[in-house]
Amino acid sequence: MxxxxxxxxxxxxxxxxxxxxxxxxxxxxxxxxxxxxxxxxxxxxxxxxxxxxxxxxxxxxxxxxxxxxxxxxxxxxxxxxxxxxxxxxxxxxxxxxxxxxxxxxxxxxxxxxxxxxxxxSRPGPASSGAAVGDLFALANAVAAAVGGATVIEDARQRILAYSTVPGQVVDEARRQGILGRQVPSSPENTEQYRVLFAAPGPVRLAALDDELPRLAVAIRAGGETLGSVWVVGDGHIGPDAEDALTRGASTAALLLLRARASEELSRHLTSDLMRRLLDGTADPAGAAHRLGLAAGTPVRVAAFALDGTVSASDGEQTALRLLDLVRLQCEARYGRQACVLVDGSVYALLPAAGAGGSTRAEQRASGRGGERHERFAEDIVRRAGQALRVPVRAGLGDVVPDLAAVRGSRDDADLVLRVLGPDEDVAAVTEVRARVTLLRLRELIGEQRGLTAGAWREVLAHDAEHGTDYARTLVCWLDAGCDVARAAKLLAVHPNTCRYRLRHAQQHLRIDLDDPDERLVLWLQLRTLGGLRGADRA
The missing domain is CATH 3.40.1390.20 (HprK N-terminal domain-like)
Known part of the structure; x- marks a missing residue:
């Protein structure tokens, strides 16, 4: 660490x-x-x-x-x-x-x-008057060599580092930029950046409003613009300032490229670690240390997936963009990210400190944490939909006590994505537990020949052969708690019609609807294996 x-x-x-x-x-x-x-x-x-x-x-x-x-x-x-x-x-x-x-x-x-x-950050050794360690040390070295307060920016005008040499003047615009870590947007600033990035070397820029003039140079590597170095011109800039600034930009390019390579390596290692956590093969203690989590920190997995209508050719690139967006939001929210793209879904590990506690206060904190996770997922889904122009859905797995149980939370999140309705974008497994359970039952029952046999097959076969509607009637009646009036409402028929169908189903198919065990098995098989649901027909 x-x-x-x-x-x-x-x-x-x-x-x-x-x-x-x-x-x-x-x-x-x-x-x-x-x-x-x-x-x-x-x-x-x-x-x-x-x-x-x-x-x-x-x-x-x-x-x-x-x-x-x-x-x-x-x-x-x-x-x-x-x-x-x-x-x-x-x-x-x-x-x-x-x-x-x-x-x-x-x-x-x-x-x-x-x-x-x-x-x-770490300061590094000096070479030819310019530090080659971290960007803050480089900013101080450039400021000392050039004679003015210095900032280093990336290509998006975000301030990466700034000098702290005593006695150097910083105007209010630069101060506000440092505090916000972003150069304020304005037409005048946009024009200055256009001039700067079009120039082959350092440029001197006139003062804007009540600002001081600037000396700036683009940071480039192999034709790519990586950012810029800016010096506030307060009248003390040395005669060889442009040469010193050019050398500083060259060093900054090396540092930014090294940081990019380090970040890519870190992301690769984190992605590999996440894959092993999701499939249950990672060492939990080592993973916690690598991810900066205290031992025993409760976590949950959030899964994000593109809408199924996305074509295969576009899906891969769009999924990578979704991964970048989820990473960015996790870093902004938690100061770190543990995200990976696996089989078209983006998985994120969300810390849930305080979840799973035994005291009432801890349980209330757990509930608030779950709500925050859901709001966080909703925000990502909204942002992703706007940025990617593709619907995105998210499923949140259960909160698990530590990293050793991450695979179970991932399985939950996958199941949530599978049971989300057409009008649902985000859900936690606790909200759709019944649907998830029925889905798992269908899969388990379907794998066992002895569990797929029963009267449900005869009911469906009879409906197919004779044009009856016994299966749907039975499901609506069982969904309604064996209440004929409620079942008739679900079916949009008269209660006598519902009674007639139930009576004939018992007579023709020899179903004993007075036996609670037979009712339970018939309902489960029609709901899971037959895929019927009375409420869907309401």
């Missing part, structure tokens, strides 16, 4: 993004990960070295949260500027936790992504 010290985190991000309010264990304390926590969620039981983002926490929540965080082995808490009141600082000190503050304008999910990126 990646880790760094608090000091390294501060050196990487700097102010105003991050500052220390207290650090009882010193700045050499190790930080392993960053966790988003909503006060309504179950608290992690074990998260050694984690930083906890206190989303939505109130003043009265801090003491209990600090106690729980210390018990879980966490390194510290993160609050917004202004929330670090004396009581909050005192609570953190009392439990030996660091207390950090982030800019009050920063969105929590951006803070989470930025901290997670910084924790996983």
């Amino acid at each position: 990646d880790a760094c010290t608090l000091q390294e985190l501060l050196d990487t991000l700097g102010e105003p993004m991050l500052r220390v309010l207290t650090a009882p264990a010193g700045l050499t304390a190790r930080v392993s990960e960053v966790l988003l926590h909503d006060a309504r969620d179950p608290f992690p039981r074990s998260a050694p070295g984690a930083l906890l983002l206190m989303v939505g926490a109130r003043a009265g929540d801090v003491g209990p949260l600090a106690h729980d965080a210390a018990a879980a082995g966490m390194a510290g808490l993160v609050v917004r500027d202004g929330d670090g009141q004396p009581d909050t600082v005192a609570a953190a000190k009392a439990h030996g936790l660091a207390l950090l503050a982030v800019d009050e304008d920063a969105a929590w999910h951006h803070v989470h992504l930025l901290l997670a990126s910084a924790i996983g």
